[in-house]
Amino acid sequence: MNGGLVRLREVCETLNPSERKVATFILQHPDQMVQMSVAELAESSGASQAAIVRLCKTMGIKGYQDLKLKVAGDLQEPVTAGYQDIRPNDSISAIIQNVSNNNIQSIRDTMKILEERMVERAVDMLNGAKRIYLFGVGASNLIAMDAQQKLLRINKVCFSFSDPHLQLTSAVMLTPEDAAVFISYSGETKEMVRAAEIAKEKGCQTISITKYGDSTLSRTVDIPLFTSSTDNEIRSGAMASRITQLNVIDILYLGIASRNYEHAVEYLEQSRQAIKRL
Structure with missing residues (x-):
């Protein structure tokens, strides 16, 4: 603990x-x-x-x-060097070490705050959903697209739209049989908050992936999942947050695949063969 x-x-x-x-x-x-x-x-x-x-x-x-x-x-854990900020005229060696160590540390920190009970609920929700919608703006949309690509490969019906207005339009079409995942590091991205509010009005099951702590988005959804990163400390853009968000998506994806192991393996092999024949 x-x-x-x-x-x-x-x-x-x-x-x-x-x-x-x-x-x-x-x-x-x-x-x-x-x-x-x-x-x-x-x-x-x-x-x-x-x-x-x-x-x-x-x-x-x-x-x-x-x-x-x-x-x-x-x-009780070994002392680490901690997060490193960008510095003027860093050597390539230092950049390799610092960026890699920051990403590793952010994943380790996320493991400490990611509640297994909430992850289990999220996997069950996504696994049982008729359709899955993935929402994100800017860098977070790249995470949503990655999740869509993974889930399609195991035959989960899912959608991700890059245009924020189209995301709001799709939110209006949600039903209680669907599940929606909202990705926003701050948890305050206005497009995500509004889409989540619409999803809740439609009775859709909802999940958020945000930084740890209280936020409008995490309060709005059914299942809030939290990540840790250095993005509030270092001036390097959405780097560590992207890594931790991708890590959470991979956890959810493999959780779903594990619950449908035989079918997931079959679909993955079929998609692999289809690409191989190109």
Whole structure:
């Protein structure tokens, strides 16, 4: 059980001042925090016990003891170099190392905050859907297109549209038999939020893939899935977020394929043969 420090880093900038005091203290002194009671942490951080309780609720954690266990689990892991920003005149060797390490770290951090229970529900939802619609704008649309390509290969009826207006039009056509996946790193992309609202009005089953923390999109859908990345820290565009989103899509795809293993293998072989004969 770990991921406490990752969750705190992801939400720290969005917290109210009293909760941020607690989060900042824990991030700076995690080894001390795991030995503290709620009262001791409140005194040391300069916040109230109520703020600690609210922080746990904001993070989606059961309570203070659960938070302590997650932080303690993080402390048992080997120390890593952490995320590296872009620097002037970096050597190619440094760029190779930094970009690769950032991507690896973002996937590892996502593993800590991706809840198995929610992933299981998402796989069941997609597996049972008559049709799957995939929504994303900009770089997130590339993730949606990748998901469509994968799912079509195992004979799942799915759609992805690059035009935002066409996405909204398709949302109007959704039914309770369908499932829709909305991809937005911020969780605040207005086109995605509006499409998700329309999907909910139509009774469609909905999933979101956003960065960890509270967002309009994650609150709107039935099943919110969260990723971690460095995109709020480094000036490199949607790089690490793209990698973590693709990783989540691969998890969902293989979850569906595993539930339909014999048919999935058959369809994959047929598509492979069709391309091979070109």
